[in-house]
Amino acid sequence: MFVSQFLLLAAFLFAVGVYGVLARRNAVMILMSIELILNAVNLNLLAFAVLNNAISGQTFALFVIAVAAAEVGVGLALILLIYRNRTSVDVNDLDLMRG
Amino acid sequence: MLDNAYLVPLIPAVSFVAILFFGKRIKGGQGAHWIGIPAVASSWVLSVAVLWQWIQRVEDAGGEAEHAQGASTMVDGVRALLTRVTEGAEEGHTFVGAVINTVDWWTIDGVDFQVGTLVDGLSAILLFVVSSVSLLVHVYSSEYVKGDRRYTHYFAFLSLFTASMLFFVLAENTIQMIIGWELVGVCSYVLIGHWWEEKPNADAALKAFLTNRIGDVGLMIGVVVLYWGTREAGQNTFSIDTINRLAASGEIRHLILLVGALCLTAAVMSKSGQFPLHTWLPDAMAGPTPVSALIHAATMVVAGVYMVARLYPVFYEGLSIGTSSINVLAFVGGFTALMGAALAFVHWDIKKVLAYSTISQLGYMVMALGVGAWTAAIFHLVTHAFFKAGLFLGAGSVSHAAHHTFDLREMGGLRKYMPSTYWTFLICSLALAGVFPLAGFWSKDEILVGAFRGQDNGYPLMLAFGLIVALMTAAYMFRVIYYTFHGEYRGHGVPHESPRTMTVPLWCFAGLAIVAGVVNLPAPVLEPFGLEGLAHRIETYAEPIEFLEQFDSFTVADPSLGMAILGTVMALAGIGIAYLWFWRGLGPHGLTERNRVAWHGYHFLENRYFLDHLYTGVIVGSIKGPIARATYWFNQNVIDAVVDACGTYSTRFARWLYRNIDQGVIDRTVNAGGEGAELSGAGLRKIQTGRIQQYGALLFGAAAVLAVVFVIVI
Numbered sequence A: 001m002f003v004s005q006f007l008l009l010a011a012f013l014f015a016v017g018v019y020g021v022l023a024r025r026n027a028v029m030i031l032m033s034i035e036l037i038l039n040a041v042n043l044n045l046l047a048f049a050v051l052n053n054a055i056s057g058q059t060f061a062l063f064v065i066a067v068a069a070a071e072v073g074v075g076l077a078l079i080l081l082i083y084r085n086r087t088s089v090d091v092n093d094l095d096l097m098r099g
Numbered sequence B: 001m002l003d004n005a006y007l008v009p010l011i012p013a014v015s016f017v018a019i020l021f022f023g024k025r026i027k028g029g030q031g032a033h034w035i036g037i038p039a040v041a042s043s044w045v046l047s048v049a050v051l052w053q054w055i056q057r058v059e060d061a062g063g064e065a066e067h068a069q070g071a072s073t074m075v076d077g078v079r080a081l082l083t084r085v086t087e088g089a090e091e092g093h094t095f096v097g098a099v100i101n102t103v104d105w106w107t108i109d110g111v112d113f114q115v116g117t118l119v120d121g122l123s124a125i126l127l128f129v130v131s132s133v134s135l136l137v138h139v140y141s142s143e144y145v146k147g148d149r150r151y152t153h154y155f156a157f158l159s160l161f162t163a164s165m166l167f168f169v170l171a172e173n174t175i176q177m178i179i180g181w182e183l184v185g186v187c188s189y190v191l192i193g194h195w196w197e198e199k200p201n202a203d204a205a206l207k208a209f210l211t212n213r214i215g216d217v218g219l220m221i222g223v224v225v226l227y228w229g230t231r232e233a234g235q236n237t238f239s240i241d242t243i244n245r246l247a248a249s250g251e252i253r254h255l256i257l258l259v260g261a262l263c264l265t266a267a268v269m270s271k272s273g274q275f276p277l278h279t280w281l282p283d284a285m286a287g288p289t290p291v292s293a294l295i296h297a298a299t300m301v302v303a304g305v306y307m308v309a310r311l312y313p314v315f316y317e318g319l320s321i322g323t324s325s326i327n328v329l330a331f332v333g334g335f336t337a338l339m340g341a342a343l344a345f346v347h348w349d350i351k352k353v354l355a356y357s358t359i360s361q362l363g364y365m366v367m368a369l370g371v372g373a374w375t376a377a378i379f380h381l382v383t384h385a386f387f388k389a390g391l392f393l394g395a396g397s398v399s400h401a402a403h404h405t406f407d408l409r410e411m412g413g414l415r416k417y418m419p420s421t422y423w424t425f426l427i428c429s430l431a432l433a434g435v436f437p438l439a440g441f442w443s444k445d446e447i448l449v450g451a452f453r454g455q456d457n458g459y460p461l462m463l464a465f466g467l468i469v470a471l472m473t474a475a476y477m478f479r480v481i482y483y484t485f486h487g488e489y490r491g492h493g494v495p496h497e498s499p500r501t502m503t504v505p506l507w508c509f510a511g512l513a514i515v516a517g518v519v520n521l522p523a524p525v526l527e528p529f530g531l532e533g534l535a536h537r538i539e540t541y542a543e544p545i546e547f548l549e550q551f552d553s554f555t556v557a558d559p560s561l562g563m564a565i566l567g568t569v570m571a572l573a574g575i576g577i578a579y580l581w582f583w584r585g586l587g588p589h590g591l592t593e594r595n596r597v598a599w600h601g602y603h604f605l606e607n608r609y610f611l612d613h614l615y616t617g618v619i620v621g622s623i624k625g626p627i628a629r630a631t632y633w634f635n636q637n638v639i640d641a642v643v644d645a646c647g648t649y650s651t652r653f654a655r656w657l658y659r660n661i662d663q664g665v666i667d668r669t670v671n672a673g674g675e676g677a678e679l680s681g682a683g684l685r686k687i688q689t690g691r692i693q694q695y696g697a698l699l700f701g702a703a704a705v706l707a708v709v710f711v712i713v714i
Helices: A003-023 A027-052 A056-086 B007-029 B033-068 B077-087 B121-144 B151-169 B174-195 B199-232 B240-248 B254-271 B280-286 B289-298 B300-310 B312-318 B328-343 B350-370 B374-401 B419-433 B439-453 B460-485 B500-520 B523-529 B537-542 B561-583 B596-606 B608-685 B692-713
Strands: B099-108 B111-119
Touching: A003 A027, A003 B692, A027 A056, B007 B033, B007 B121, B007 B151, B033 B121, B033 B151, B033 B537, B111 B121, B111 B174, B121 B151, B121 B289, B121 B300, B121 B374, B121 B500, B121 B537, B151 B174, B151 B289, B151 B300, B174 B199, B174 B240, B174 B254, B174 B280, B174 B289, B174 B300, B199 B240, B199 B254, B199 B280, B240 B312, B254 B300, B254 B312, B254 B328, B280 B289, B280 B350, B289 B300, B289 B350, B289 B374, B300 B312, B300 B350, B300 B374, B328 B350, B328 B460, B328 B608, B350 B374, B350 B439, B350 B460, B374 B419, B374 B439, B374 B500, B374 B537, B419 B439, B419 B460, B419 B500, B419 B561, B439 B460, B439 B500, B439 B561, B460 B561, B500 B537, B596 B608
Parallel strands: none
Antiparallel strands: B099 B111
């Protein structure tokens, strides 16, 4: 098996996602980066499921996709409301919790 | 009844409580006598029962003794009396111990304090006298104080007084005696001040109370001294019976008896109005007249006389009455009798004249006790209670009819308007003067005989006092009668006879003043009628020979005819002098205006020997100034200094505490805690940026570090 290729791809995707989350200013882009992270995890799950010849990993991946869809729905709604209030989705402006 | 004698004072006591709670509800506050009179009436019935049963008891004891000697048998009291009549009076009578019932009250250090009743001839006689006078006064009062705003209050305290006096009479021990003594004092105080809205009345009440306190101190010390006497004799008791027994048998030392008797004499001086503590009694006339009749003539003021009679062995032994020919008791009594009678001449207030007469007659009784004529003293107590109460009620009736005045100058000629009052007053006056054959004649005669014969030797000075007082008594009483009932009416308005609720008690007292003498008639008088067995009833039933039988003196001398004639001559001479002076206008009238010596004498009497000035001005004045100043100095310099020092040092200590402990230790600790929290907060604040990406960077960075650590370690 070429598990290591899948894992490397997943690690790359994860790293790209983390970079996006930490570095992008646009909230929508951050949300998309989070999708990348989730999908990197999905890849890992599938890879190990095939390796171990077990179906539970694939089931898990399905759940993750469903939950990710819901999460994006909620996240986009939040961003929409933030935009309506402040006419901006720049996360650098969202520092109301600063101590 | 002898065993349940406690019921006699209990009934008026219950009546007192009942009147207090419910009296105002009856007839709009004017019906308290509907409780008071029945209560006292039932007390009276029970007193009569006690007296009757005591007589029976003595007779039965005598009967048994005679039975043992083979003499006639006796069935009941009446037959017993009659049998004794036929047997003659000369044989000795048997002594019957008192009926004593007690319950333990409390015990401390091996001493039992008890409450109970002591019934013997003396207390039975007093029960009868007190409840009789009280009953008649209750009836009289229901008219006299009618419409008074404190009608209920008046009857409540009349009931309480009756209960207290009966309780005092039945006292089994000296502690109970003190309680009864104080209770009657309080009732006297309340009733003298019944119309306290007027200042003189309130002052009189206070004066009576405070003067009595002086004697009360003597009473308490005397009781304690006697207790120590019994303790020395190994008895540890307050029981009157035991004290008497020990005193008579000589088991208590003479010195203790002497000190005890002297202290108790001080108590007699205040309560029974003896010189020099008599000054409260004339002022006590500020109270309602029936109160004066009941409390300040017939019953409470004889408490002192009764106490001496009750503890007679103490006085007899302590003052050596049997062997001396003068002693404190006899002298104080005789002197009081003389000077009280002298004061009765100069006063214009009819009640004050009667008050001084009461002082004088109480002096007579005390003198009789002092010379050892025990029976005569009690006899005189009984007769005096009846005729003096009658005189007071007569004075009340006069004032009730004649515009509420007691001033003799505003009376006169009342004989026509109020015949009942006049005749009863005259009868009682004659009885007081000691005119044959009224009650006062017999009792006064016995006292004179007692003073003449004395015990081992006579009391000549007392006999002289007694005879002079007999003359003076007759004279001042007829002065009062002249000014009140004869001549022309000097007041205003038309006087009228009092209603029947007042005249009936008057006639009852007048009747008693006539017949009360029969209770102790001498044998020679009764001999012609074949009734000589009825002679000397008080002597037979009451004399405490049980304790003092070793003294022959206690059998009263059969009066000599000479003494009786001498006494009567004195009384008639007094009446004659008064008649000549007032009715005929003879004698040196106006002497007091012409002669300096006479004027000074009159002035001296009018101001009551300046005793009131001495007490309030000299004694009280000289004591209260320095004492007040000394107290003020003490207050300022000692008490205030202590208080100030306490305050100053407390302040200083508190200030030190504030500075060093509160500010220095506690506050600093708290502040340090606060500052620490502030500093750490300020430090942590810097990493709280509010930027979510920075948090995320930290999170992922930490996760990366952990991953590296895991990889390397594992």
